[in-house]
Amino acid sequence: xxxxxxxxxxxxxxxxxxxxxxxxxxxxxxxxxxxxxxxxxxxxxxxxxxxxxxxxxxxxxxxxxxxxxxxxxxxxxxxxxxxxxxxxxxxxxxxxxxxxxxxxxxxxxxxxxxxxxxxxxxxxxxxxxxxxxxxxxxxxxxxxxxxxxxxxxxxxxxxxxxxxxxxxxxxxxxxxxxxxxxxxxxxxxxxxxxxxxxxxxxxxxxxxxxxxxxxxxxxxxxxxxxxxxxxxxxxxxxxxxxxxxxxxxxxxxxxxxxxxxxxxxxxxxxxxxxxxxxxxxxxxxxxxxxxxxxxxxxxxxxxxxxxxxxxxxxxxxxxxxxxxxxxxxxxxxxxxxxxxxxxxxxxxxxxxxxxxxxxxxxxxxxxxxxxxxxxxxxxxxxxxxxxxxxxxxxxxxxxxxxxxxxxxxxxxxxxxxxxxxxxxxxxxxxxxxxxxxxxxxxxxxxxxxxxxxxxxxxxxxxxxxxxxxxxxxxxxxxxxxxxxxxxxxxxxxxxxxxxxxxxx
Numbered sequence: 001x002x003x004x005x006x007x008x009x010x011x012x013x014x015x016x017x018x019x020x021x022x023x024x025x026x027x028x029x030x031x032x033x034x035x036x037x038x039x040x041x042x043x044x045x046x047x048x049x050x051x052x053x054x055x056x057x058x059x060x061x062x063x064x065x066x067x068x069x070x071x072x073x074x075x076x077x078x079x080x081x082x083x084x085x086x087x088x089x090x091x092x093x094x095x096x097x098x099x100x101x102x103x104x105x106x107x108x109x110x111x112x113x114x115x116x117x118x119x120x121x122x123x124x125x126x127x128x129x130x131x132x133x134x135x136x137x138x139x140x141x142x143x144x145x146x147x148x149x150x151x152x153x154x155x156x157x158x159x160x161x162x163x164x165x166x167x168x169x170x171x172x173x174x175x176x177x178x179x180x181x182x183x184x185x186x187x188x189x190x191x192x193x194x195x196x197x198x199x200x201x202x203x204x205x206x207x208x209x210x211x212x213x214x215x216x217x218x219x220x221x222x223x224x225x226x227x228x229x230x231x232x233x234x235x236x237x238x239x240x241x242x243x244x245x246x247x248x249x250x251x252x253x254x255x256x257x258x259x260x261x262x263x264x265x266x267x268x269x270x271x272x273x274x275x276x277x278x279x280x281x282x283x284x285x286x287x288x289x290x291x292x293x294x295x296x297x298x299x300x301x302x303x304x305x306x307x308x309x310x311x312x313x314x315x316x317x318x319x320x321x322x323x324x325x326x327x328x329x330x331x332x333x334x335x336x337x338x339x340x341x342x343x344x345x346x347x348x349x350x351x352x353x354x355x356x357x358x359x360x361x362x363x364x365x366x367x368x369x370x371x372x373x374x375x376x377x378x379x380x381x382x383x384x385x386x387x388x389x390x391x392x393x394x395x396x397x398x399x400x401x402x403x404x405x406x407x408x409x410x411x412x413x414x415x416x417x418x419x420x421x422x423x424x425x426x427x428x429x430x431x432x433x434x435x436x437x438x439x440x441x442x443x444x445x446x447x448x449x450x451x452x453x454x455x456x457x458x459x460x461x462x463x464x465x466x467x468x469x470x471x472x473x474x475x476x477x478x479x480x481x482x483x484x485x486x487x488x489x490x491x492x493x494x495x496x497x498x499x500x501x502x503x504x
Contacts, residue, residue, distance in 0.1 A: 006200060006208040009111045009190060014118035020187035022119040023177060023199065026126035026133060028192035029209045030116060030141075031107045032217055036076075036128055037063075039100060040083045041238040043132065046095045047087050050250050056082040057243050072195055073167040076127055080151060080167075084129070085160025089153055092131055094413055098483040099232035101136040106237075108218035112190055112209055116141070117224065119188065123147065125177060125199055127169045131158075140225050147176045174198035228380050228474060229482045231412045233422055235404050246406065253406075253425035256280075260424040264315060265341045270322045272341070280428045282403075285320040287435030290396055292323060293365055301366040302438075303358075303388060306398045307381060307463050308370035310409040311336060311419055312431075313400050317368050318342050320433040326361060327368040328354075333417035351387060358391050368398075371456060374476040375410045379469045381460055382479070389455035393444035397459050399434040399466040412483040434466060 028034035037060060045053040059082040067075025084092065116122060123145040124137050130148030137143040150163040165172050177186075177199045189196075189203030192211070200206035220226070236242060256279070263275040276283055293301045304325065306313050314327035318341070326343040337344050345361065347354050361367045371384040389395070402409070402423075409423025423429055441447035445455055457471075464471045480486050 005197070006191075006206045009115060009207040009209045012115045012188065012205070012207045014115050017115075017118040017187075018120045020119045021121040021123065021181075022116055022188040022190065023123045023125050023186045023203060024112060024116055024190040025173075025192060025196050026124055026128055026137075028211065029190050029196075030109060030112050030124065031104065032109045032213070032215060033107050034192065034211065037079065038237040038239055039103065039128070039132065040079050041240075041243050042099055042103065042232065042234060043087075043092060043095050044083045045234060045238065045243075045246075046099050046232050047091045048083075050247055052083070053238075053243055054247050057240065057247065060240055072127065072169045073172075076149070076167045076169070077162055080129060080149070080162060081160035083160075084151055084158035087158050089131070089156055089158055092158060093135070094485070095232070096132050097135040097139075098230060098413060100132065101140055102227050102230035102232070103237050104133075104136045105140060105223055105227055106217060108223070109209060110215065110218050113218050115188065115190065115207070121145075123180070123186065125168065125173050127167050127173075140223070140227070142224060145180060147173075147180060170195045171198050174202060177202055226378075228376065228378050228472065229412075229479045230377065231414075231483045233407050233411065233414070235406055235408055249406065249427075250425070253427070254421065257421045257424035261339055261420060264319075265339050269318055269324050269341065272319050273322065276319065281424070282428060282430035283316060283319055284430070284432040285435075286432065289321055289435045290438060300392055300394055301362045301364065302394045302396050303362060303392050304366065304368040304396050304398050305384075305388065305459050305463075306368055306370045307400045307467065307469075308372040308375050309377075309400050309402045310375055310423055311416070312402075312409065312423060313370055314342055314344075314368040315340065316400070316402075316431040316433055317398060319431075320435075325366050325368045326364075327370075328358060328361070330373060331416060333415070333419075335417035336420060339420070355387060355391060358388070362392055362394075371459075372476075374479050376479070377408065377410065379467065380472050380474075381464050381467075381469050383473045383475050384456040384460045386452035386456040389445050389450075389452040389459075393439070393441060393446040393448075395439040395444065395455070395459065397436040397439070397463050399432075399436065399463045401432040401434075401467060403430040403432075405429075412480055436462060436466060 024030050027036050044056045059078055063075045063078035122143045124143050125147045128148050129151045130146055131151055133148055134146045137146050149167045152159045152161045152163050168176055186203045189200040189206040191200045192209040260279050264272050267275050273283055290302050293299055311332055318325045324342045328347055329344045330347045369388050371388055372382040373385060376382055404426045406426050407422040409419050445452055460471050
């Protein structure tokens with residue numbers, strides 16, 4: 001019936017639409033997937049944890065029955081209540097800004113995006129909660145107006161109920177369109193189901209988006225804005241089946257993570273490589289690492305310059321070398337320091353103090369540093385701090401790559417103390433450590449008379465070329481401003497004097 005009323009979106013011309021207005025639905029239209037459950041599940045897990053995800057999963061069958069047998073509105077109301085009830089509005093907004101865009105952008109419908117992106121003014125009309133989709137639609141798709149279901153709040157928390165006029169489906173979508181545009185009808189309307197027909201009928205031209213699960217999403221290189229930074233613990237979009245697997249795996253995975261961490265912390269480093277393999281952690285070593293420094297010769301240690309994927313980079317570097325390599329760090333939690341099998345030394349971010357400390361450590365032996373200052377999940381390298389290049393000419397670049405199938409081992413919004421646990425909770429996490437050639441003396445600051453910035457940029461390019469990554473000028477501050485709303489500065493808590501007792 002839809003095909004008889006409206007033509008397919010493939011027949012919509014996209015040339016010369018710069019002055020036109022397009023109004024599009026979201027699930028099944030702008031996105032290939034017709035179900036919004038995975039995105040509700042992401043919010044539930046990232047804000048409420050595994051128990052909230054379980055609550056949502058238990059209510060999902062009820063939502064499905066109501067959706068298909070009673071009304072779309074009733075089913076969506078159940079999903080909204082199960083996901084949002086009691087959550088802080090600020091936390092929902094944080095997940096919508098830092099977590100959801102990565103998953104939304106991976107499901108863009110190519111034909112809908114072709115039409116949507118060609119128009120000068122873009123509006124999205126969706127049954128999804130506006131608070132959940134607005135950040136992605138405006139920042140990454142260039143939407144000028146987002147009309148979505150409004151969630152009721154009280155005291156800074158979501159109640160789980162929906163404000164009037166209710167969920168935006170059917171006639172409610174048409175009413176919202178009339179309120180926003182008045183008598184001026186938009187040029188193009190895009191929808192995918194019969195409950196979109198009322199608002200589509202108000203547009204001058206309307207096109208249906210037929211379901212085609214086999215159609216591939218818009219490729220990364222064609223996205224209007226690359227997603228370099230994103231947060232959240234889940235690697236894959238949680239369908240109901242995958243959500244169930246996650247819930248069942250977490251208790252097992254946590255025990256396995258504890259066992260893996262204990263093996264890395266308690267066993268001698270030459271044995272850790274084999275222990276990891278026996279416990280399902282894959283470590284691949286490429287290149288030729290330099291031999292240990294002979295301390296009796298008075299030679300300065302080697303400074304390993306590592307790309308930064310997780311806080312475990314120096315540990316897997318040590319695993320690959322078969323000997324513990326101390327590492328300088330910035331925002332590592334106390335728990336991570338306690339369970340670390342290698343020595344970690346905190347940077348103060350004072351250039352003179354840090355330079356003196358690194359020089360002293362190099363006199364004692366080899367040292368590892370991640371000059372990006374923070375992790376990046378995507379195939380990009382952040383700007384390298386140039387301080388390390390001024391301190392020694394013994395520089396060995398190391399390209400680090402990891403693979404996780406279920407959980408990310410990094411976070412910008414959450415507690416970093418859980419980072420190693422989440423990484424090792426993956427069924428079979430993997431690390432690839434590639435040792436590159438030692439930097440030639442003519443390319444160093446000392447013998448080569450190069451500037452520290454030239455050396456840092458050169459090493460960044462070499463590692464990027466090895467990994468087929470892209471170099472950027474983004475910094476730690478850029479990442480934390482995008483994901484956490486701060487500049488990533490870690491404030492040291494004042495410590496009690498030894499003769500002071502808590503509470504006295």
